Amino acid sequence: MVQGRFRAAVSPVRRRFDAPPSVLPTVNEVIAASSPGDPVHCIRPQTITEAAAAFVASFPGDVLYAVKCNPDPRVLRVLWGAGVRHFDCASAAEVALVRRMFPAADIHFMHPVKARAAIREAWADQGVHDFSFDSQDELAKILAETGAGRASGSGGAPADLGLLVRLAVANDGALHDLSGKFGAAPAEAAALLAAARPYARRLGVCFHVGSQCLDPAAWAKALAAAAQVVAQAGVAIEVIDVGGGFPAAYVDTTPPPLAAFFAAITGEIARQPHLQGARLWAEPGRALVADGVSVVVQVLHRRGEVLYINDGVYGSLSDAGRPGLLFPTRLIAHDHRLPSPAEQAFQLYGPTCDSLDFMPGPFALPADVREGDWIEIGQLGAYGAALRTAFNGFDRAQLVEVRDDAFFAAGSDDQCTRMTTPALQPARAALQPQPHK
Numbered sequence: 001m002v003q004g005r006f007r008a009a010v011s012p013v014r015r016r017f018d019a020p021p022s023v024l025p026t027v028n029e030v031i032a033a034s035s036p037g038d039p040v041h042c043i044r045p046q047t048i049t050e051a052a053a054a055f056v057a058s059f060p061g062d063v064l065y066a067v068k069c070n071p072d073p074r075v076l077r078v079l080w081g082a083g084v085r086h087f088d089c090a091s092a093a094e095v096a097l098v099r100r101m102f103p104a105a106d107i108h109f110m111h112p113v114k115a116r117a118a119i120r121e122a123w124a125d126q127g128v129h130d131f132s133f134d135s136q137d138e139l140a141k142i143l144a145e146t147g148a149g150r151a152s153g154s155g156g157a158p159a160d161l162g163l164l165v166r167l168a169v170a171n172d173g174a175l176h177d178l179s180g181k182f183g184a185a186p187a188e189a190a191a192l193l194a195a196a197r198p199y200a201r202r203l204g205v206c207f208h209v210g211s212q213c214l215d216p217a218a219w220a221k222a223l224a225a226a227a228q229v230v231a232q233a234g235v236a237i238e239v240i241d242v243g244g245g246f247p248a249a250y251v252d253t254t255p256p257p258l259a260a261f262f263a264a265i266t267g268e269i270a271r272q273p274h275l276q277g278a279r280l281w282a283e284p285g286r287a288l289v290a291d292g293v294s295v296v297v298q299v300l301h302r303r304g305e306v307l308y309i310n311d312g313v314y315g316s317l318s319d320a321g322r323p324g325l326l327f328p329t330r331l332i333a334h335d336h337r338l339p340s341p342a343e344q345a346f347q348l349y350g351p352t353c354d355s356l357d358f359m360p361g362p363f364a365l366p367a368d369v370r371e372g373d374w375i376e377i378g379q380l381g382a383y384g385a386a387l388r389t390a391f392n393g394f395d396r397a398q399l400v401e402v403r404d405d406a407f408f409a410a411g412s413d414d415q416c417t418r419m420t421t422p423a424l425q426p427a428r429a430a431l432q433p434q435p436h437k
């Protein structure tokens with residue numbers, strides 16, 4: 001099959017991993033059994049199931065999983081099993097992957113700038129009926145490629161087309177600001193809503209408050225802005241899409257509970273007459289999958305408080321290469337010794353020859369960590385494997401499904417959290433953030 005030829009290509013949508021065993025082991029069993037020299041991606045299906053099922057059960061609308069966050073087929077299958085039926089896709093390849101796996105899925109093409117061929121294929125061949133846009137040009141493209149403009153213009157019934165105007169909103173509460181690239185300013189967004197109305201069976205507004213947004217009020221502010229746009233447009237809408245950005249837990253970051261975000265959303269909608277009666281959508285990525293994957297790396301070399309490991313920012317650790325997120329770590333000693341109870345802060349270098357392949361951390365580990373030891377790095381289910389490249393030849397990884405619980409939970413009093421946090425304080429204060437991309 002065609003897929004095989006992409007074995008070493010950079011597209012994670014097409015990358016294949018080694019087959020997992022049929023009975024789920026624990027992470028320690030995997031390491032003991034195979035002494036892996038390549039990074040091992042450990043999927044915890046139960047953890048993903050719990051996060052996704054909780055989101056689906058408590059969000060008062062449709063939950064569209066943002067596929068780019070983690071497009072691994074095993075992850076998608078777990079999400080489907082947990083009740084996710086809608087998928088936010090942004091490319092022809094994502095659309096095709098989801099459709100191949102789930103013929104009954106509702107797929108929404110939520111990238112505001114799409115290739116014409118991707119729109120055509122999604123509409124004509126893949127049963128995709130919802131598209132986002134943030135300009136008149138993109139609206140014209142969608143209408144042309146779906147034939148919807150033609151159908152409506154000739155007096156026929158509008159096609160089953162959903163049109164979502166992407167509104168620019170402030171991203172100040174988020175770790176990753178997405179506001180510069182996409183989104184129409186309010187006056188333009190109002191004009192786009194009015195222009196799209198005649199062609200849309202579902203007209204809506206969407207936005208993204210930025211990834212890893214810890215402030216529920218960001219959604220309330222965005223919804224208030226959306227309400228003004230709808231009022232200015234003078235048309236009814238059927239959909240309000242509150243986007244993604246729902247946070248995950250990292251070391252020293254304990255997000256408010258999901259209920260606080262949903263309460264801010266429903267509370268603001270209740271205050272806005274122009275938003276009432278519309279169907280709610282959300283596009284979570286990170287919040288569904290971050291907890292569900294860890295990566296076990298091996299120490300290749302130790303130089304003082306710096307460890308050289310076999311994965312890095314060109315692999316599944318790109319988020320660890322920029323300041324902002326602190327990832328939990330756990331040592332798995334290679335020689336069955338009892339690791340030192342004293343913890344120390346370490347920085348990590350990835351396997352490539354690029355000096356930017358650096359993860360400042362700090363990462364808390366037993367002081368006697370040494371070559372050959374493995375380190376399990378948690379909370380890598382979101383934007384981890386999805387961002388891997390084949391740079392410098394380091395594209396091999398093994399993927400296994402494991403049955404143990406995530407070894408890290410924000411605010412929990414487990415051993416990892418307790419040991420990690422105090423050990424990091426002095427080192428963190430001394431560190432300068434090192435942006436690298």
Ligand SMILES: *Cc1c(COP(=O)(O)O)cnc(C)c1O
Pocket residue numbers: 066068069088110111208210211212243244245246283284285286287382
């Ligand atoms: C990336 C993205 C998401 C998911 O964002 P998270 O921060 O992972 O929840 C949702 N919607 C759109 C349009 C995106 O680009």
